[in-house]
Amino acid sequence: NAGVTQTPKFRVLKTGQSMTLLCAQDMNHEYMYWYRQDPGMGLRLIHYSVGEGTTAKGEVPDGYNVSRLKKQNFLLGLESAAPSQTSVYFCASGRDYEQYFGPGTRLTVT
């Protein structure tokens, strides 16, 4: 039982490049979430999903897209990376009242 895993752990992008972050969970959770954390701040919700095939916008969705084609996976895409997207990205999954977090992906955009 791996819980919530994130791929990759680290990445450096140049401005304008694209990439996809993968989140996988093996707990059969309906809900999945993507957050970003900037220095000295708490986590802010980017997008979330309440079930396979569904997605919804969070607090800071601009510049990101997501897909939930399979229940166990939640993908976060950056189509044209900007330096403002330098951050640590956390994925979480849960049934309803509790969320379980992955280890994070540290992304730097130069």
Added chain:
Amino acid sequence: KQEVTQIPAALSVPEGENLVLNCSFTDSAIYNLQWFRQDPGKGLTSLLLIQSSQREQTSGRLNASLDKSSGRSTLYIAASQPGDSATYLCAFMDSSYKLIFGSGTRLLVRP
């Protein structure tokens, strides 16, 4: 819009002290409250979860309370140890199961 404030932003105490971390929120329509611990460069570890109908939860040396009427939660750490050094985040879950985080309190326990 729900806003979550954590005070203080940073705290340094000698080993053995009892300490209180504060968290305040603006909207009392919360589903639950969680306290998390985050070590540098690491993910989040859930410490305590209080449902909206509860007043407090305890785990070992940790005690968290919730007062919806005043919009406050506190995390009490008894007999602090250097291993408690970390950032502590509070988060409220709204009725649509989204978490709203505070910016955290960075704790240093000096030996």
